[in-house]
Amino acid sequence: MSGALARKLCRRLKDAGHSAYVVGGWTRDTLLGRPCGDLDLATSAHPEQVTALFDRVYPTGIAHGTVTVVEGEQPIEITTYRREGLYSDGRRPDSVNFVSTIEEDLARRDFTVNAIAWEPLEDRYVDPFDGLADLKTRTLRAVGKPEERFREDGLRLLRGMRFAATHHLMPAPGLEDIMSATNGALHGIASERIEREFSLLFERAEQPSIGLNLALRCGFFEIVLPELLPLVGQAQNRHHAFDCWQHTLAAVDAVPSGHVAVRWAALMHDLGKPHSAEEHEENKGEFRFFGHEKISLEQARQIGERLRFSGHRRRRVEGLVATHMLHPNDDWSEAALRRLLRKIEPQNLDDYLLLKRADIRAKGTPDVASILLDVDEVELRLRAELEKGSALSRKDLAVDGRQLSAALDRPAGPWLGPLLAHLLDQVIEDPSRNDEETLLRLAKLWLEL
Ligand code: ATP
Ligand code: MG
Numbered sequence: 001m002s003g004a005l006a007r008k009l010c011r012r013l014k015d016a017g018h019s020a021y022v023v024g025g026w027t028r029d030t031l032l033g034r035p036c037g038d039l040d041l042a043t044s045a046h047p048e049q050v051t052a053l054f055d056r057v058y059p060t061g062i063a064h065g066t067v068t069v070v071e072g073e074q075p076i077e078i079t080t081y082r083r084e085g086l087y088s089d090g091r092r093p094d095s096v097n098f099v100s101t102i103e104e105d106l107a108r109r110d111f112t113v114n115a116i117a118w119e120p121l122e123d124r125y126v127d128p129f130d131g132l133a134d135l136k137t138r139t140l141r142a143v144g145k146p147e148e149r150f151r152e153d154g155l156r157l158l159r160g161m162r163f164a165a166t167h168h169l170m171p172a173p174g175l176e177d178i179m180s181a182t183n184g185a186l187h188g189i190a191s192e193r194i195e196r197e198f199s200l201l202f203e204r205a206e207q208p209s210i211g212l213n214l215a216l217r218c219g220f221f222e223i224v225l226p227e228l229l230p231l232v233g234q235a236q237n238r239h240h241a242f243d244c245w246q247h248t249l250a251a252v253d254a255v256p257s258g259h260v261a262v263r264w265a266a267l268m269h270d271l272g273k274p275h276s277a278e279e280h281e282e283n284k285g286e287f288r289f290f291g292h293e294k295i296s297l298e299q300a301r302q303i304g305e306r307l308r309f310s311g312h313r314r315r316r317v318e319g320l321v322a323t324h325m326l327h328p329n330d331d332w333s334e335a336a337l338r339r340l341l342r343k344i345e346p347q348n349l350d351d352y353l354l355l356k357r358a359d360i361r362a363k364g365t366p367d368v369a370s371i372l373l374d375v376d377e378v379e380l381r382l383r384a385e386l387e388k389g390s391a392l393s394r395k396d397l398a399v400d401g402r403q404l405s406a407a408l409d410r411p412a413g414p415w416l417g418p419l420l421a422h423l424l425d426q427v428i429e430d431p432s433r434n435d436e437e438t439l440l441r442l443a444k445l446w447l448e449l
Contacts, residue, residue: 002026002036002039002074003030003120005039005071005074005076006022006026006039006041006118006120007120007121008071009041009054009069009071009076009078010022010041010119010120010121011121012053012054013041013043013045013050013053014121016045016049016053018043018044018045018049019043019044019102019119020041020042020043020044020045020078020119021041021042021043021102021117021118021119021126022039022040022041022117022118022119022120023040023041023042023105023106023109023116023117023118024038024040024109024114025037025038025040025114026038026039026040027116027117027118028113028114028116028131028135028167030118031116031132031135032135032167034167038075038076038077039074039076039077040076040077040078040079041076041077041078041079042078042079042080042081042102042105042117043078043079043080043081044080044081044100044101044102045078045080046065046080046098047059047062047065047066047067047080050067050069050078050080051067054069056069056070056071057069057070058070060077061077061079064079064082065079065080065082065098066078066079066080080098081098081099081100081101081102081104081105082097082098082099082105082108083097083099083104083105083107083108084097084108084152102117102126103126103128105117106126106128106129106143107128107129107143107144108143109143110142110143110149110153110156110159110160111131111140111141111142111143111156111159111160111163112129112130112131112134112139112141112142112143113131113134113135113139113140113141113163113167113169114131114143114163115127115128115129115131115143116131116132116135129141129143134169134172138167138168138169138170139169139170139171139172140160140163140164140169140170140171140172140175141172141175142156142160142172142175142178146175146178146179146182147178147181147182150178150179150182150185151182151185152185153185154182154183154184154185154186154187154188154189155189155193155197157179157182157183157185157186157218157220158186158189158193158194158197158198158215158220158224159197160175160179160214161197161201161211161212161214161215161218161220162197162200162201162204162205162211164210164211164214165201165205165207165208165209165210165211165212165214166200166201166204166205166211168210171214176214176217176218179214179218180217180218180219183218183219183220183222183223184223186220186223186224187223189224191306191307191308192307192308194224194307195307195308195309198264198307199260199264202252202257202259202260202263202264203257203258203260204257205257206253206257207253208249208252208253208263209249209250209252209253212249212252212267213249216228216232216245225303227268227271227299227302227303228245228248228267228271230244230271230274230275231243231244231245231248231270231271231273231274232244232245233245234273234274234277234287235285235287236273236287237280237286237287237288238286239363239365240363240364240365241363241364241365242362242363242364244270244273244274247270247362247363247364248266248267248269248270248362250361250362250364251266251269251355251358251359251361251362252266252267252358253362254266254357254358254361254362255354255355255358256354259351259354260313261313261316261317261320261351262320262351262354262355262358264309264313264317265300265316265317265320265321265324265351265355266355266358266359268296268299268300268303268317268321269293269296269320269321269324269355269359270289270292270296271295271296271299271300272289272291272292272293272294272295272296272297272298272299273287273289273292273296275292275295276289276290276291276292276295277289278290292325293321293322293324293325296321296324297318297321297322300317300318300321301314301318304317304318316348316351319344319345319348320348320351320352320355323343323344323352324355324356324359326340326343326344327356328340328378328382329374329378330374330377330378330381332378334381334385335428335429335430337378337381337382337385338385338390338392338428338431339428340382341382341385341386341392342392342393342424342428345392345393346386346392349382349383349386353375353379356375357372357375360372360375388431390427390428390431390434391424391427391428391431391434392428393424394420394421394424396427396434397420397423397424397427397434397439398434398435398436398439399423399436399439399440399443401416401420403436404416404419404420404440404443407440407443408440408443408444408447415447419443419446419447422442422446423439423442423443423446426439426442427439
């Protein structure tokens, strides 16, 4: 469908005397037979010429020579051929310079597989850096001199990490060493862009561990996520086949792609382990990690703040990290399962179970299958409990603060909070207590104590 759209737009530009190509991820992903993202065109036309040719055009990146054309519902970015000016700060080009050929434009791009242009009217490729060959052999190769390209823009290091994982690309010989040698360029990268690259890795890669291991080998974490480093080599105990780092990566991989917040939580769930590790006195090499989830939560908070997670993302990730050590089993009473649902909050049950199953799989021990069967059983019971619609939060109680204050003839005040918490405990213990009369009786009893 986008192929037809690309032809339509390129035809319009060509009829007006300009050349135009489909570039970037769309060309790359079509060649690989993968689902494509945004359609990006590069053209010899200048922005004002593009603007004159289409009805719905928005100057979305005019400083970079980009306008967005909207056709139907689809936005298409059209950028004038350009090279980038000098980089004085390793982050942003100082100026944008238009150039006249697609070849010059392709030369500013980061990796060869991202520097292939497709001319849709003649079905012809422009491929000055052998990106087509690199796509075939799944090779990650920088356009031009890699040292210079990474130093110019440290974001390319993180993009390389991401493409290695999402597209199963092997760094070209020597590239990894250069990525290590130039990792200082990461210091200049804005937190939001760091967060975005990891989130895209989690969104799209089946095995984010490919990228995370590359980042570890290249020394990226010292700069962008130092909290991860103590996990490396931290031994665990008989319940685990892997050290903390390998376990963490296996857990991230075991959460299906697309579940970005759960994968962030998997990355951070055991951060506190190295800081709480206690070696068993007799069994040397066996470690216990009491209360590690509290330290993990503290570090997850710091990371979320530093990388500017949205409030929504922070709440989800922190909630998952905080509750990952709650291990319900089939011996739990229904009241205990309701208490668990209250802690994780019903809307987070799916995420909680995704992380739980990933954490179990990532043990790598022979009993994983049987532990997962227990989770299946507990899940059925948790869902049955939700179906019943039992009260799990204060707003589900048959009385509210106003009714209590009127019935007990006391002005509303701080005494209401603990009372409502007590009533919820009572109702979670026994849902049949959730009617006005019983709750008022329980409230009076509690106040007399
Ligand atoms: P996707 O959109 O699937 O994440 P993409 O390759 O299309 O991948 P975009 O960020 O949409 O990535 O960028 C479009 C193209 O612009 C890239 O394919 C690449 O050619 C070029 N590009 C993007 N970021 C950089 C960069 N930091 N340095 C050099 N070229 C870049
Ligand atoms: Mg793109």
